[in-house]
Amino acid sequence: MGGRVWLFSLSVVFLWGSCLGRFVVEKNSLKVTSPDSLKNVYECAIGNFGVPQYGGTMVGVVAYPKANRKACKSFNEFDISYKSKPGGLPVFLLVDRGDCYFTTKAWNAQNAGAAAILVADDKLEPLITMDSPEEGGDDHVQNITIPSALISKAFGDNLKEALTNGEMVNVNLDWRESLPHPDERVEYEFWTNSNDECGPKCDNQIEFVKNFKGPAQILEQKGYTQFTPHYITWYCPEAFILSKQCKSQCINHGRYCAPDPEQDFSKGYDGKDVVVQNLRQVCVFKVANESGKPWLWWDYVSDFSIRCPMKENKYTKECAEEVIRSLGVDIRKVNDCVGDPEADKENPVLKAEQDAQIGKDSRGDVTILPTLVINNRQYRGKLDKAAVLKAICAGFKETTEPAVCLSEDVETNECLENNGGCWQDKAANITACKDTFRGRVCECPVVRGVQFVGDGYTRCEASGLGRCEINNGGCWKQTKNGITYTACVDGESNGCKCPPGFKGDGANTCEDVDECKEKSACQCPECKCRNTWGSYECGCSGDLLYMKEHDICISKKSSSRYSWSFLWVIFLGLAIAGVGGYILYKHRIRSYMDSEIRAIMAQYMPLDNQGETATHGPFANI
Structure with a gap:
């Protein structure tokens, strides 16, 4: 009993810390298309169970039961069915809040054939998130597949009034903008826990990891997504750090705590064992991410849950290290990352995890385990492979989705x-x-x-x-x-x-185009035109010859005579020029030779026109 009281006190501490932060109610829109008096777009809160149609829309007609209006009993007891008839619109069942779990209402509506459930609040207050009950509260949670939404009391009253007056109410549930989709890559976080002894929720999240591992690794390896795992811890009040309860549930002198798996301090594993294993899983991711293989986290977590379960007393460091080695992850780096759980100082990894719990921008504080955060917006609904994949696909910008998002299983x-x-x-x-x-x-x-x-x-x-x-x-x-x-x-x-x-x-x-009929070719009087495909041909009658560049016809004979006469003139001209040139050549050669001969003779003998020379000297009188 003491252990349970201590767990309660720790929960109070944690919830007190959360109140300082922000819990965001995730919403989708509901558009009323008829009657005219209600035409508008309204906000509604997405339930944290079932399968919201992220990225899509649903059109239906609203029905409000005359009996079992809180849907706490099966509608079979009242012989009521809400299955849509062939060619008819799906039925969105409107029920009142109160008297039973939200999940019970959804389960009964689903079994009655409703396509979705709208729960009208019973008090004037801001919208809240309809959550699934704690352990053992409802056995049907994991089987709910229809989407659910909580609407305000005022809007619910208006719907009921219109339906009571016999008006047909048509609505469109729209989740297309419930998740941001800015670009071609989706960033998402999974807040989880290594504890496998916390009941149906733990069993469900372990099963989810095993089933979603394949799509998650494909998306990560091809660069479509960026995934980060996270783990929730809280601190122990300083006044209780030296207590037995704190020492069994916390490490690093009360700085990082987790509840006892069996909620019994006298047996089994302690909360500090869970904290250390959570820390080891974060470190496996960090080391694998540094080596360029962040997707190995999925292998480690799924393999650890199979090989090292608490029920078989294998939830140990030795078993964890065997799994790490089998995946080829550097065990030394992992252990260095984990550090010393007994040290009286902050662990940088777990400190970063605590800081990450605080909501930023559009994301509220993380207070529920497990929680999926997609593009900084918390996912609401069933933790199921197909449902989560559908939500992740809603985070891609239009036309950039990978092929897996357009498969028949999803879309x-x-x-x-x-x-x-x-x-x-x-x-x-x-x-x-x-x-x-x-x-x-x-x-x-x-x-x-x-x-x-x-x-x-x-x-x-x-x-x-x-x-x-x-x-x-x-x-x-x-x-x-x-x-x-x-x-x-x-x-x-x-x-x-x-x-x-x-x-x-x-x-x-x-x-x-028939160029011949359009008179665009062969215009000379003697010309004849013949059209061809894409062109034309021109010709001339008789012995006339067509000249295309001048578009005229000329006589072939005249052309021949003219050509030969022209050639004879050319030949005659060439002959005369040749003879003239030869005569000129001979004349110049003869003249040149005569001048040369005269020059030579002048050197050796007098010419006829040269006079005698006079004689002078001593022998003149002899």
Whole structure:
């Protein structure tokens, strides 16, 4: 009994610390589409059980029972069913708060065929989170699959009044903005505990880790997500640090505590064993993350729960280290990270965990175990593989979701029916319909590096270089007599234009132009025109020859005579020039030789015109 009282006192300390912080009620919207008097968008609080349709919407009609209005009993006792009829809208059952667990109400509504449950508050207060009961409170919690929402008393009263007056109330439950989805990567945290002796909640979170390990590791390895595990601890009041209870439940001199697994200090494992194992799991993640393999945390936690359970007295350091070694994680670094649990000083890892419990920005304080935080917003609902994967997928920006988010297990493909109402080219197997987690979008695609442009609904055209290689740019193209013509020009950014010799819109039709009928060719009087596909041919009758560059017909004979006469003139001119040149050459050579001979003779003999020379000297009179 003393142990239970001590646990209660520790809980009071922890809750007191939480009150200083902030608990955020996670919400979705509820839009009333009829009657007109209630048309509006209202807030409602997401229940912490069932499967909220994160990223999606549900349309239904509201029903308020005439009996069993608090839904604390099975509706089978009243022979009431809320299953929707073929072609009818799903039923959202409106019930009153009070007299039994929220989960009991949801379970009875689900068994009666309701698609969702709306619980009307019975007091005027801010919206609260409907939580599942503590251990043993309700055996059906894990089997609830319908979404639940708490609405305010005022709104609930208005719905009841409209239904009592015979009005049909249509509503749309919308979870599309319940989780932020800013970019192509989702960051999420899982606040958990290594204790496997805390009843159904512990069993459920261990089962979740085993089942979700595969998708979590795939998403992490491919860079779609960034995952971080966290663990809750609290401190022991300073006045009780030396007490037996504190020493058995805390490490580092009362700084980090966890409740006794069996809530009995005289047997089994103690709370401090849980704290140390929690710390070891955090350190395994940190060491694995430093080596570039953060996903090994999932292997370690699932393997530890199988190989080292408390029930078999294997919840020990030795067993944990065997698991760590089997995964190839550096055991020395893990032990250095864990440090000395007996030291009278802060442990930096556990101190960071305590600081992380405090809510920041849009995230409230973490006070419930287990808690999943997606894009800094706390997840509400059943801790189930499909439900959590659906919530994580709701955190991706539209069109960036990985393939696992669009699988049949998670989401239906709205492009399969009537192509989602988007543009498509069946011949080229090209479509503007893209299936996203929040529904389809009509967006012109990129095919083999070529961007299509248009509104995505009625038109998409290839644009830019290479566009003619993709379905000919959506333009007209035809081959005839071995000749191919196309209305697509690769250099143009987009659009289609019929080639010369054709007319039409270029996209669907290009018709041959008859240049002969349109008098656009062969205009000379003697010319004859023959139309061809995409062009024309001109000719002349008789012995006339067509000259295309002048668009005239000339006589072949005249042309021949004219040509030969012209050639004879050229030959005669060349002959005369040759003879003249030869005569000139001979004359110049002869003149040159005569001048040379005279020069030589002048050196050796007098010429006829040279006079005699007079004689003078002593022998003149002889």
